[in-house]
Amino acid sequence: MTFPDTQRQVENAGAALARAAAHTPGWADQQRRDFDTHLMKPLADAAVVLSIVLRKAQEAQQKAERLMSD
Amino acid sequence: MADDAIKAETAAVRTLRDAVSGYAERMREAMASARRDADTLVKRAEEAAARRKADLERALGTLKQTESELARCPDERQAIALREKIVGLRRLTAERGQLHGYAVQAVKTASGVRTDLLKTIQALDPVVSQNSSVAAHALASLEDHLAAIDLRDSGSASTRVVRGVRDALVTGAFAAESVIGLGHAGQFAQTIKHGYLSVDGHPATSSEIQAEQHAASVEYLATSDLMDRERHTGREELA
Numbered sequence: 001m002t003f004p005d006t007q008r009q010v011e012n013a014g015a016a017l018a019r020a021a022a023h024t025p026g027w028a029d030q031q032r033r034d035f036d037t038h039l040m041k042p043l044a045d046a047a048v049v050l051s052i053v054l055r056k057a058q059e060a061q062q063k064a065e066r067l068m069s070d
Numbered sequence: 071m072a073d074d075a076i077k078a079e080t081a082a083v084r085t086l087r088d089a090v091s092g093y094a095e096r097m098r099e100a101m102a103s104a105r106r107d108a109d110t111l112v113k114r115a116e117e118a119a120a121r122r123k124a125d126l127e128r129a130l131g132t133l134k135q136t137e138s139e140l141a142r143c144p145d146e147r148q149a150i151a152l153r154e155k156i157v158g159l160r161r162l163t164a165e166r167g168q169l170h171g172y173a174v175q176a177v178k179t180a181s182g183v184r185t186d187l188l189k190t191i192q193a194l195d196p197v198v199s200q201n202s203s204v205a206a207h208a209l210a211s212l213e214d215h216l217a218a219i220d221l222r223d224s225g226s227a228s229t230r231v232v233r234g235v236r237d238a239l240v241t242g243a244f245a246a247e248s249v250i251g252l253g254h255a256g257q258f259a260q261t262i263k264h265g266y267l268s269v270d271g272h273p274a275t276s277s278e279i280q281a282e283q284h285a286a287s288v289e290y291l292a293t294s295d296l297m298d299r300e301r302h303t304g305r306e307e308l309a
Contacts, residue, residue, distance in 0.1 A: 020089030067176035
C-alpha cells in the first residue's frame, strides 16, 4: 500500500468504529459515556492522529520523490 | 418484549465488538504498512544518493584526468581542445554535485518521515491494542452474559438483569482500562504535546491536530483531559 491508501484505510477504520458505536442502542447512560470516553475515544483519536501523520508522510514522500527525480 | 430487548442488545453488542476487532486489525495492518512504506522510501532515497555519489565521483575522476592531460600536453591545438573539454566537465561535475545534494536532502526527508512515523506508531500501538482488547473482552463477556439470561423471567426483571450486567461490565472495562492503558494514554498525549509528529519541518502540534479534528467534526479528547486523568489516578493511587 501507499501512504494515501494506508491513510484511507485508517480513516475508514475510525469511521466504521464511530458508526458502530453511534448506532448501539440502549447505552445512553453514564456507563456508556465512560465506555466511550475511556475506551472508544482513544481508539478514534488514534485513527485521527495516524491519519494526519500519514498525510504529512505523503507530502514528505512527494518532496523526496521530486528531489530524487532527474 | 424482554426477548426482543435482549436480542437487540445482543446484536448491538456483537456489532460493536466486531467493529472494535475490525478496527484493531485494520489499524495494525495500517501501522505495519506505514512502517514498510517508510522503510522503502528511505531505502530508495539512500540508493539514489549512492548512485548520484558514484556519478559525481566518475565526473570528478574524468575532470581530474583531463586536467592532468592538459598539464602534460605539449601541443597548443590539443591543449585548446582539452580546455574546452574541461569547461564541459566542470559544468557536468557541478550538475552532478547538485543532484547528489538533492538526493542527500531526499534521504534526510525520508529519514524524518520514518522517524516521525515510528514515534507515532510507538505511541499509538499500545493504545490501539490495549483499548481494543479491553473493549472487545468486555463486550464479549457482556454478550455471554446476555446469552445466559433466562428468558422465562419477567420482562422487567430481564431488563434489570441486562442493565445490571452491562453496567457492571462497562464499569469493569473502564477500571481495567484505567489501570492498563493510562500509562500509554499519557505517553500518547505527551507525543502530541511535544510535537513529535512533525514531518518535513511542518510540526503537527497538538493545536494543529485539534484544529484538523475540529474541522473534520471529530470530537477530540484534549491532551489536558488525559493528563488530568493521569494526575487524578496518581492521586487515587497515593490515597
